Amino acid sequence: MSYAEETEDIALHEPKGFYSKYVWSQDHKVIAIQYSLTAIVAGLVALVLSGLMRMQIGFPGSLEFMDANTYYQAMTMHGMIMVIYLLTALFLGGFGNYLIPLMVGARDMVFPFVNMLSFWFYLLSVIILFASFFVPGGPTGAGWTLYPPQAITAGTPGAEWGIVLMLVSLAVFIVAATMGGLNYVTTILQARTYGMSLFRMPLSVWGIFMATILALLAFPALFVSAVMMLFDRLLGTSFFMPEMISMGQQLDHKGGSPILFQHLFWFFGHPEVYIVALPAFGLVSDILSVHSRKKIFGYKMMVWAIIAIGVLSFIVWAHHMYVSGMNPYFGFFFATTTLIIAVPTAIKVYNWVLTLWKGDIHLTVPLLFAVAFIFTFLAGGLTGLFLGNVVVDVPLSDTYFVVAHFHMVMGVAPILVVFGAIYHWYPKITGRMLNDTIGKLHFWITFLGTYAIYFPMHYLGILGMPRRYYDSSEYEFIPQSAHDLNAFITIAAIIVGVAQILFLYNLFHSYFKGKKSGNNPWKAASLEWMTTETPPIHGNWGEKLPVVHRWPYDYSVPGVKEDFVDQTVSETQLQAMIESQKVKS
Amino acid sequence: MNTSYLLKESNTNDDGDDDSQGNLSRSWGNNPENHNLHNKTGLRILLLVISSLFFLFIIAFLIRSQLSDWEHLSEPWKPLAQPWQLWINTASLVVASIFFQSARFLSRRIDVGNATQYQKDFRIAFQCLILGGIFTITFLAGQLYVWREFVQLGYYINANPANSFFYLFTGMHGLHLLGGMIAWSMTVSRVWNGASLEHLKVKIDLCAIYWHYMLGLWLVLMFFLTSSPETYATLARLCGL
Numbered sequence: 001m002s003y004a005e006e007t008e009d010i011a012l013h014e015p016k017g018f019y020s021k022y023v024w025s026q027d028h029k030v031i032a033i034q035y036s037l038t039a040i041v042a043g044l045v046a047l048v049l050s051g052l053m054r055m056q057i058g059f060p061g062s063l064e065f066m067d068a069n070t071y072y073q074a075m076t077m078h079g080m081i082m083v084i085y086l087l088t089a090l091f092l093g094g095f096g097n098y099l100i101p102l103m104v105g106a107r108d109m110v111f112p113f114v115n116m117l118s119f120w121f122y123l124l125s126v127i128i129l130f131a132s133f134f135v136p137g138g139p140t141g142a143g144w145t146l147y148p149p150q151a152i153t154a155g156t157p158g159a160e161w162g163i164v165l166m167l168v169s170l171a172v173f174i175v176a177a178t179m180g181g182l183n184y185v186t187t188i189l190q191a192r193t194y195g196m197s198l199f200r201m202p203l204s205v206w207g208i209f210m211a212t213i214l215a216l217l218a219f220p221a222l223f224v225s226a227v228m229m230l231f232d233r234l235l236g237t238s239f240f241m242p243e244m245i246s247m248g249q250q251l252d253h254k255g256g257s258p259i260l261f262q263h264l265f266w267f268f269g270h271p272e273v274y275i276v277a278l279p280a281f282g283l284v285s286d287i288l289s290v291h292s293r294k295k296i297f298g299y300k301m302m303v304w305a306i307i308a309i310g311v312l313s314f315i316v317w318a319h320h321m322y323v324s325g326m327n328p329y330f331g332f333f334f335a336t337t338t339l340i341i342a343v344p345t346a347i348k349v350y351n352w353v354l355t356l357w358k359g360d361i362h363l364t365v366p367l368l369f370a371v372a373f374i375f376t377f378l379a380g381g382l383t384g385l386f387l388g389n390v391v392v393d394v395p396l397s398d399t400y401f402v403v404a405h406f407h408m409v410m411g412v413a414p415i416l417v418v419f420g421a422i423y424h425w426y427p428k429i430t431g432r433m434l435n436d437t438i439g440k441l442h443f444w445i446t447f448l449g450t451y452a453i454y455f456p457m458h459y460l461g462i463l464g465m466p467r468r469y470y471d472s473s474e475y476e477f478i479p480q481s482a483h484d485l486n487a488f489i490t491i492a493a494i495i496v497g498v499a500q501i502l503f504l505y506n507l508f509h510s511y512f513k514g515k516k517s518g519n520n521p522w523k524a525a526s527l528e529w530m531t532t533e534t535p536p537i538h539g540n541w542g543e544k545l546p547v548v549h550r551w552p553y554d555y556s557v558p559g560v561k562e563d564f565v566d567q568t569v570s571e572t573q574l575q576a577m578i579e580s581q582k583v584k585s
Numbered sequence: 586m587n588t589s590y591l592l593k594e595s596n597t598n599d600d601g602d603d604d605s606q607g608n609l610s611r612s613w614g615n616n617p618e619n620h621n622l623h624n625k626t627g628l629r630i631l632l633l634v635i636s637s638l639f640f641l642f643i644i645a646f647l648i649r650s651q652l653s654d655w656e657h658l659s660e661p662w663k664p665l666a667q668p669w670q671l672w673i674n675t676a677s678l679v680v681a682s683i684f685f686q687s688a689r690f691l692s693r694r695i696d697v698g699n700a701t702q703y704q705k706d707f708r709i710a711f712q713c714l715i716l717g718g719i720f721t722i723t724f725l726a727g728q729l730y731v732w733r734e735f736v737q738l739g740y741y742i743n744a745n746p747a748n749s750f751f752y753l754f755t756g757m758h759g760l761h762l763l764g765g766m767i768a769w770s771m772t773v774s775r776v777w778n779g780a781s782l783e784h785l786k787v788k789i790d791l792c793a794i795y796w797h798y799m800l801g802l803w804l805v806l807m808f809f810l811t812s813s814p815e816t817y818a819t820l821a822r823l824c825g826l
Contacts, residue, residue: 255654
């Protein structure tokens with residue numbers, strides 16, 4: 001392993017006590033764990049909310065407290081928490097924080113104090129959001145898209161307090177994400193170690209890097225819409241609120257444009273899909289390569305595909321608004337750009353499959369999750385092609401087909417990567433392996449279970465079953481078979497939800513009782529596995545920084561004893577290794 | 586992102602073979618000298634985010650301005666027809682920006698070897714820094730005065746969307762300047778407590794970049810707030826609205 005010739009003289013904010021080490025920590029690894037645990041707790045709340053919703057859909061009236069208002073509140077909070085407070089926070093704040101400095105060979109993020117603030121702002125945003133469960137009227141029930149005028153009009157659940165807390169929480173979250181994002185981008189651009197050129201970075205870093213750029217440019221759109229809606233709600237302005245009568249009363253608002261909100265929201269909302277997806281693409285690429293012992297197929301193509309997807313994601317937003325009404329030429333434009341984005345995405349899918357092709361595939365838990373991701377993303381992506389076309393989207397738009405599509409593509413697929421990545425990097429984070437048997441059980445229940453939930457929803461959608469209905473039992477056009485299918489989906493959802501206890505148990509149990517992992521249990525070639533200690537110590541690399549001589553995908557290298565060559569091995573060292581192997585044989 | 590740098594750094598072919606040993610010297614590394622560069626890069630990325638934010642506010646402004654209930658504030662007899670107070674405020678911000686630039690210029694040319702000249706330049710640079718902050722406070726006070734004038738004339742925030750955008754733009758811009766003032770006050774207090782010259786130089790540099798940006802942003806916002814209805818209509822048409 002190569003090290004830099006000189007040590008550096010950098011203040012590393014060495015923790016001095018319990019609080020500076022575990023609470024007010026400026027260490028990227030601790031911040032990553034803080035982010036991840038908070039996000040997982042938030043995600044568990046959202047999971048419970050989805051269970052409650054499914055009980056109402058599958059077995060209407062089975063929960064006494066579930067009225068229409070509660071249903072819509074559960075739906076809204078479930079959606080927003082899962083998309084923003086779980087997935088975005090976990091991929092960027094969790095994996096981004098943990099992996100970026102380790103993968104690029106930095107000692108920490110370049111602005112550790114700002115990084116710490118980022119987490120505390122994130123926690124504050126979660127607290128503000130969850131506070132809405134306890135205010136008069138409860139949380140907002142406007143749907144996760146928060147469309148005005150409904151969101152701030154009397155009669156909508158949470159129109160008094162809930163929506164205000166939601167908007168403030170989002171604004172605070174955006175401040176947190178911006179502070180984190182500044183760190184990630186600057187660290188990747190300027191704190192890479194010696195020899196770590198951009199095209200030697202693992203695809204995980206590329207995915208998180210591009211997703212962060214998207215977040216930095218797209219979150220302002222959500223901030224703008226949140227601030228303007230807060231003005232409408234609290235100060236009586238009419239940015240989005242049209243002239244209208246509510247509860248028999250003429251409101252003071254007039255002339256505002258609800259469509260303007262939709263444009264702003266989706267200008268954020270569509271890149272948000274890729275803010276979640278691009279890190280998942282990167283992480284899954286690394287997992288596939290390590291566990292199939294093969295170099296990633298078409299590395300540069302993968303990088304350019306990530307960049308292309310990121311750029312294109314800014315010019316497709318209005319495909320979420322086909323049914324809101326727009327100039328037909330706009331519809332044509334957005335349908336075209338939407339279909340074009342399938343090209344770089346398809347390149348990535350092909351390359352993942354070709355990475356597996358003739359690889360020395362180890363059916364480890366991370367690999368199982370990664371392969372499951374490919375299937376799920378493909379299924380969700382293909383239905384996206386349906387919905388990207390205006391004429392197909394219009395009849396399907398308000399049905400369960402859309403619910404199935406977006407859950408497959410940006411719910412289940414990224415969550416499968418989250419699980420795969422946790423199984424893969426847990427040994428580095430804790431120094432212990434997760435239990436393999438529990439992991440496989442967790443995988444099969446989750447994978448098959450989510451298909452049992454979402455595959456039938458496509459049929460329900462094509463059947464015309466409307467989404468968002470609190471109680472669909474009284475409608476003649478919905479046949480009994482659809483109700484039976486809904487009951488089946490609910491049972492599957494409950495099983496999948498409960499099965500996550502396996503995962504939580506595995507996390508906690510293995511932390512204390514898991515098998516010791518050593519430094520590099522997967523025999524991976526990328527830099528994060530080359531730390532002097534596991535878990536990595538404060539400052540990551542000991543006295544001197546590592547020097548990088550190659551990309552992170554040198555697997556199954558001929559003539560080498562181990563079947564991989566790590567990033568710190570120089571050409572001279574490699575030749576020596578090959579020569580010594582020849583002599584031995 | 587600087588793509589030429591990206592291409593220059595690419596020493597690895599698609600199979601990841603190491604085809605050059607020379608890349609070590611080209612790497613950024615994790616050197617302390619780069620910390621100043623980190624700060625500048627971080628600030629520039631932040632300015633990019635702020636640009637995105639105000640770009641979207643302006644697009645919303647243009648879209649909303651084309652709806653029928655919009656009452657232009659720049660029409661005759663309206664408060665922004667002759668915005669002399671805004672021009673005075675703008676002048677304050679220009680002066681603040683000039684002082685920050687002067688402080689930046691002086692801090693760059695400071696010669697540590699010449700003790701007398703060093704003391705003099707250091708003192709003037711510090712004074713420029715203080716004056717830059719004072720003129721910024723003048724600008725913010727002037728903006729608050731304009732708000733009070735608006736309220737006294739009956740141009741409340743909820744009376745018309747044009748008024749709403751006036752308060753929104755000036756308020757958001759003012760909040761960003763206040764954020765800058767926090768950084769400014771931290772810099773001043775560090776100098777007061779005897780921070781190193783190197784430290785002062787970097788911080789003044791960052792303040793100057795931020796203030797120039799805030800001045801440019803204010804000029805753009807003022808252009809939109811005070812333009813004629815025909816200008817809005819033309820811009821909206823150009824944007825396909």
